Amino acid sequence: MTVGLRLFLSSAAFGVVIALAYWFTSRESIGTLMLGIMAFGLSFVAGYMIVAEREADLVGDKKDATMLSAAGELVGTYTVTSPLPLGSALAVTFVGLGIVVSPVIAVLGILALLAFGALLIIQSR
Amino acid sequence: MASNWLIFLAAGACVGVIVLGLIVFPLVRWRSRPGDGEPPQFANNYPLEIAWTVIPLLIVGGLFVATYGAEARVDALADHPAATVAVDAYRWGWTFAYRGGPTIGGASSGPASLGVGQAVPELVLPLGETTRIELSASDVDHGFWIPDFLFKRDAIPGQTTAFDLVPTKLGTFEGRCSAFCGLQHESMLFRVRVVTPSAFVNWEKAQE
Amino acid sequence: MSAAAMPALPEAAQRHNLLSWLTTTDHKRIGILYLLTSLAYFGVAGFLSLLIRTQLARPNSTFVNAHQYAQLFTLHGTAMIFLFVAPFAFGLGNFLIPLQIGAPDMAFPRLNATSYWLFLFGGLVIFLGAATNEGAAASGWTAYPPLSEIRVSTGLGQDLWIVGVFLVSVATIVTSINFVTTVFIFRAPGMTMWRIPIFTWEMVATSLLVFMAFPSLAATLLLLLVDRKLGGHAFDPAYGGSPVLWDHLFWFFGHPEVYVMILPYFGVISEIVPVFSRKPIFGYTGLVLAAFAIAGLSMGVWAHHMFTTGVVNNPFFAFVSFLIAVPTGVKFFNWIATMWRGSISFETPMLFTIGFLLNFLIGGITGVMLASPPIDYQAHDSYFVVAHFHYVLGGGSLFAIFAALFFWWPKMFGVKLDEALGRWCFGLLFVGFNLTFLPMHFMGVMGMPRRVFTYDAGGPLPMLNLIATVGSYVMLAGVSVFVMNAIVSARARIPVGDDPWHANSLEWWTSSPPPEHNFESLPPIRSERPVYDARVAKA
Numbered sequence: 001m002t003v004g005l006r007l008f009l010s011s012a013a014f015g016v017v018i019a020l021a022y023w024f025t026s027r028e029s030i031g032t033l034m035l036g037i038m039a040f041g042l043s044f045v046a047g048y049m050i051v052a053e054r055e056a057d058l059v060g061d062k063k064d065a066t067m068l069s070a071a072g073e074l075v076g077t078y079t080v081t082s083p084l085p086l087g088s089a090l091a092v093t094f095v096g097l098g099i100v101v102s103p104v105i106a107v108l109g110i111l112a113l114l115a116f117g118a119l120l121i122i123q124s125r
Numbered sequence: 126m127a128s129n130w131l132i133f134l135a136a137g138a139c140v141g142v143i144v145l146g147l148i149v150f151p152l153v154r155w156r157s158r159p160g161d162g163e164p165p166q167f168a169n170n171y172p173l174e175i176a177w178t179v180i181p182l183l184i185v186g187g188l189f190v191a192t193y194g195a196e197a198r199v200d201a202l203a204d205h206p207a208a209t210v211a212v213d214a215y216r217w218g219w220t221f222a223y224r225g226g227p228t229i230g231g232a233s234s235g236p237a238s239l240g241v242g243q244a245v246p247e248l249v250l251p252l253g254e255t256t257r258i259e260l261s262a263s264d265v266d267h268g269f270w271i272p273d274f275l276f277k278r279d280a281i282p283g284q285t286t287a288f289d290l291v292p293t294k295l296g297t298f299e300g301r302c303s304a305f306c307g308l309q310h311e312s313m314l315f316r317v318r319v320v321t322p323s324a325f326v327n328w329e330k331a332q333e
Numbered sequence: 334m335s336a337a338a339m340p341a342l343p344e345a346a347q348r349h350n351l352l353s354w355l356t357t358t359d360h361k362r363i364g365i366l367y368l369l370t371s372l373a374y375f376g377v378a379g380f381l382s383l384l385i386r387t388q389l390a391r392p393n394s395t396f397v398n399a400h401q402y403a404q405l406f407t408l409h410g411t412a413m414i415f416l417f418v419a420p421f422a423f424g425l426g427n428f429l430i431p432l433q434i435g436a437p438d439m440a441f442p443r444l445n446a447t448s449y450w451l452f453l454f455g456g457l458v459i460f461l462g463a464a465t466n467e468g469a470a471a472s473g474w475t476a477y478p479p480l481s482e483i484r485v486s487t488g489l490g491q492d493l494w495i496v497g498v499f500l501v502s503v504a505t506i507v508t509s510i511n512f513v514t515t516v517f518i519f520r521a522p523g524m525t526m527w528r529i530p531i532f533t534w535e536m537v538a539t540s541l542l543v544f545m546a547f548p549s550l551a552a553t554l555l556l557l558l559v560d561r562k563l564g565g566h567a568f569d570p571a572y573g574g575s576p577v578l579w580d581h582l583f584w585f586f587g588h589p590e591v592y593v594m595i596l597p598y599f600g601v602i603s604e605i606v607p608v609f610s611r612k613p614i615f616g617y618t619g620l621v622l623a624a625f626a627i628a629g630l631s632m633g634v635w636a637h638h639m640f641t642t643g644v645v646n647n648p649f650f651a652f653v654s655f656l657i658a659v660p661t662g663v664k665f666f667n668w669i670a671t672m673w674r675g676s677i678s679f680e681t682p683m684l685f686t687i688g689f690l691l692n693f694l695i696g697g698i699t700g701v702m703l704a705s706p707p708i709d710y711q712a713h714d715s716y717f718v719v720a721h722f723h724y725v726l727g728g729g730s731l732f733a734i735f736a737a738l739f740f741w742w743p744k745m746f747g748v749k750l751d752e753a754l755g756r757w758c759f760g761l762l763f764v765g766f767n768l769t770f771l772p773m774h775f776m777g778v779m780g781m782p783r784r785v786f787t788y789d790a791g792g793p794l795p796m797l798n799l800i801a802t803v804g805s806y807v808m809l810a811g812v813s814v815f816v817m818n819a820i821v822s823a824r825a826r827i828p829v830g831d832d833p834w835h836a837n838s839l840e841w842w843t844s845s846p847p848p849e850h851n852f853e854s855l856p857p858i859r860s861e862r863p864v865y866d867a868r869v870a871k872a
Contacts, residue, residue, distance in 0.1 A: 003526035004517040007625070011541065014629045022633065026646035030581040031636065038545050038632060045544075060434070060520025067855050070522040080849070081356040082443050089450030096500055097458060100492035100562065126707040133705055137698040144665060148690050151672040157611070161676045168613040170670070177666045178619075178659060185655040185701070192655075192705040193648055199707050200647075265480040266576055268641065268714055272780030275711040279642045281577060282479060283570020286643035303641075303714040303782045305473055306480060308399040311785035 002053055002061065008046040015039025079123075088116045126275060129195035136188060199276070203289050206257035207322075210248065214260070214267035214280035214302065217309035219246050227332030247316045248300065250292050251325035261285045268303030271317055277303050292319040358442035359849060360427050363449050365745060367424025368738075370453050371417045377460070378412035379812065381405050383805055386769070390802040392790040402786035403471035404463065404490075410474030411494065414594065415501045416456040418730050422597035423508050425737055426536040428745060430512060432840035433530045435521025435858065437850050440514040448504035448511070455500030462490030470494035473784060475587070476557065478568035478579050483561040492561060499554045502547045505593075509540035509547075521839075523858035530838040530861060531620050535600030538624040539593050545632055546589035553582040577644055584635035592631040594726060596624060598733035599664055602686055605740055606668050607862075608836045609683035610675030616667040617861060623660035623667075630657045640709040647706040654704035661697060665690070680834075681755030685736035688763050692728025696721060699774065714784075717777025723770045735762065735815070742822075743829040747845045751825075754818040761811030768804025772797040837862035 019035035022028070059070040091112035098106020155164070209224040220230035229246050250256050260269055262280035270277035271290075278288055302313035320328065357363060385405050388396045397405065427445065431438055439445045462469035467488025472481040481491055516529065516537050557579070559565035566572035568579045607614045614620065633653045636645040668690065677683070699721040702708050712718055735758070743749045776797050781788050788794050832841040841864045843852050856867040 002517070004513075007537075007541070011625075011629065015632075018629075018633045022646075022649065025649050028646065030578060031585070034549060034581070034585045035632070041544070041548075058518065058520065059522040060518075060524045061526075062522060063525055063859075065522030066857060067522055078438055078442055079358060080442075081353065082358055082446070083356050085358065085443050085446030086355055086450050089447050089454055092451065092503075093454040093458065093500060096496040097493075099558070100489065100496055129705060129707045130711075133702045133708055137702060141694060141698050144669075144694055145691070147666075147669050148672075148687070148694070151610075151669065151675065152677055152687065155610075155672070155675050155677055157676040157678045161611075164611055164674055164676045166613055167674075168615050168617065170615075173670070174616050174619050174663070174666075178663055181659045181662045182656075185658055188701070188705070189652055189655050192651055192707065195705070195707040196647060196651075199710065265485060266477050268782075270714070270780075270782065272711070272778075275707075277641055277710055277713060281642060281644075283575060284577070284644065288643070299780060301780070301782060304477075305403075305714075305784035307485070308403065311399075311782070311787055 002049075002056070002058075005046060005049045005053060008042055008049060012039055012042035012046050015042050082123075084116055084120055084123075088113060091116060126195045126199050129191065130275070132191050133188065136184070140184075200288065202257070202287060203255040205255075206289060207251060207254035208325075209257040209259065211285075212248075212258055212260045212269060212280070213263055214269065214306075214313075215263040216265065216307055217302075217313045219248075219269075219300075219313070219315045221246060221248050221315075223329065226329045229332075245314045245316050247318055249318050249320060249325060249328050250290060251322040252292055252295055252319050254291070254322055254325075256290045257287060258290060259285050259287050265306050266304045267306050267313070269300070270303040271298055271300045273298040274317075279304055292317075295319050295321070358438075358446045360431050360439045360442065360445060361745075361847060361851075363445050364424045364426075364428025366449055367420055367427055367452070368745075370449075370456075371421040371424060374412050374416035374420075374456055376812075378409050378417060379809070381409040381412070383809060385409060386802040386805040388786055389788070389798045391799070392795050393787050397786065399786050400468065400471065403473075403784075404469045406784055407470050407473050407494075408460065408463070411459060411470070411498070412456070413726070414474060414590070415498055416452075416459070418594045418726060418734070419505065419590070420452055420501075421734055422536075422539070422594070423505070425601070425741070426512055426532075426539075426597060427508070429741070429840055430515060430533055430536060431519070432843065432847060432851055433533050433838050434516060434519065434524050435839050435852065435855050436515060436519035437852075439511050440519060441511050444507055445511050448507040451500050451504035451507075455497045455504065457497075458493050458500065459497030461497075462488070462493040465489045465493070475583060477583075478557065478560070478576055479570075481557060481561075482569060492558065495554050495558050495561075499551055502551045502554070505543055506547050506551075509543035512536050512540045521855055521858060524839075527618075528858060528861045528863075530600075531603035531614055531617065532597070532600035532838075534621050535596045535603070535624050538628045539596045541625075542589045542593050542596070542628045542631065545628075546586045546593070549582055550586035550590075553579065553586065556582070577639075577642060580639050580642065581636070584638045585632075587638065588635045589628075589631045591722070591725070592627055594730055596627065598689070598730045598737075599624070601733045601737045601740075602668060602689055603664075604836075604838065605682050605686045605736055606671045608740075608834050609680060609686070610672045610677050611835075612671055612675040613837075613862060613865075614667070615670035615673075616663075619663055620667050623663045626660040627657060630660070637704060637709070640706045641713045651704055651706055655701065658697065658701050658704075665694070665697075680739075681750070681752060681759060682736045682740035682834075684756065684759040685732045685739065688759065689729055689732040689736065692724055692732060692766065696724030696728055699724065712777055714782055715777035716773040716781045716783055719783050720770050720773035720777060723773070727770065728766055731766075732762070735759070738815075740834070741840075743833050744840055744845050744847070746823075747828060748822050748826055749829050749833060750818050750822045754814055754821065758811050758814040758818060761807055761814060765804050765807030765809075765811055768807060769801045770804070772801050776801075832864065832868075835868070837865045839863055842867070 016039045019032055019039055022035055023032040059065050091109045094109030095106050098109055211222040213220040222228040260278055260280050262282045267280040268277050269280055278286055296319055298317040300315035300317050302310055388394050465488060469490040472486055479485055516533060556567045560567055566574045568574045568576050603614055630653055634650055637650045637654045639645045640647050703712055703721055739750055739755055781794055829845050831844055842856055856863050860866055
């Protein structure tokens, strides 16, 4: 079991404990609900990690690994520059502004987001 | 609750002085000098680490016990208060409605200084007796604060909250709004006048 | 290993024009963008605080009116919290985490850049409110309804505030996803989780806090927006809603947020103290456990901001709030033990670190006091609270920010900041900070509420406020000296080597600044201080 999984499992367990402690000492529904949602979310991540880790074999977790022993494996490829971040952030900002200022701006933002989404899909092929 | 303040100030001062000493001592004693070799590279001492977890735990445990008792005393509601006042906070003033008695209300005007002849509403309280306050607000959150009583309670629209005031000194005390409520928040003042019980009865009669 | 097995590396050199910065996905550049942008927002928020202090220098001042003043403290608080202290930490994390764990970049580089731009634009949207007819948001950074509801705060500024803060919270959540994934998956060979630097651990704990707390903020902001724009009544008692609902939902986020604003800086302190004490960090495991104890407990204390409402279980929240003092104390003792019997030198990063320890000690003690409901009944919404949170955020986080700037500036830019100017900067900030905020403890206990644009002309308040204002101008001098320092050192361009401080963690292995792919080579990683080990092995 990796350290990361242990972290999320113990956080989820803590969430359950504190949600219960809060309910039985305070009988207050808003806080209990929030703590419960938190515990659920953490369990969700822990559950995903349990499944994902079955096939994991991280070089970082090998105490005695060296650069040579791990060398040569292609981990992945990076895009070093991209117009998508600035573009999509601007588009999302337009959507937000549009909601409070004018629907025209929001529509422009949504159209831009769709365009960038398409660009992302094309780039990923 | 003044004694609670003193306990915490004393505890805080003690902890502060000790930790301050622990910070400053190494800086002076082990400041680097030319020709220093590498210092001993220790990085653990499990008994010490357990001690400095357990001892602070005991200290905050003690502080919690003190706090719990003090809070219980401050928040306690008497069975039969001598007087009950419904207090309403609004933008920007206070209304004091004595049950079976007068209603004092009015906006305070102008900034700050108390006692400069402005029309601040006055809450009159009998010395040594319990006055129940039932506090609410009409529009936004406000705060009912009497600094000399070391006490405040928030006035929140849609709910009424109750607390007891048992004044121990005669005199006139400042009251103000503590929760930001808009452009005249800082001038939302009131006054608390503590009088003897007989003077209080006379005052109530005179308001009719 | 044959040369044929190595994939060919791309040839393009990193450009330095504006377009390359606008389209970058390099975590180092994104980190620097975060730092510069958050420092710019700090400049604006700092300027607003000088306006606040100028107004409060004398009673009954007419320097600004009540409406302007309300916008000032709202924007000051919002900008310092959402646009400076937290983003600076995320910028530092962005620059350092891949370097500290031996990775070539973050797990999701394009997403990383996207969250930077969302942060920049979110801040601009918040400030856009100041250009509207009715001005910027003016209900405090806490935006309590009914004050922030549409029938009271009628202007567009409050809506823009909601949208801007929402964008920033999305950015924060996305960044935290990136951080955790990167640290879990992309560590170099031998870099086990128990060998990563304490700063990286603190960023993992901070990210966990963000996951638990920020969704609440985002949802709560949307609720307020529905109330304001779509006729909702979530917080309106006239229709069955409740102002206290906001208090719970907001502070469920709001309290963990303050730990988001301090844990990274605990990490900075934990990196600097060992280097300038020439000893390893003491109690590595204790520090890690304490970080997560703080993160977990901080989810259970939110209603200590609601002690005076009369409708929450005060003893529960007092108890958990007292508990948080214990792991915080553990960290302090670990730092002290690191210095113990060391060989301590006082370069500028260490000066700011010592300032942090002294200031945060005071802030921590007043925090424990505020955790006691009967004390909070007096102190809540008064200048005592203002003093407390400025001591932990200003005296704490801000001093750690300067420590981090002086410590990692050489690694980021390849030049060292001037030491003499650094000492002046520290001295002015330390004196100025304490002059500004120490009197506020007394102001609060004497009955001065917060968020007021004037106060009693009689009594000690005018003198105390004047001292505080003078202190704020001394801080301005300190910040100005830093700006001068940056300019002077940029001109002097005194180059630094890979490891000017004789430090411990992997970022000091590579060049200053690092190449685009971070590392040409890596040393063996067998402890939490691989660079120290390599130095010792070479000797």
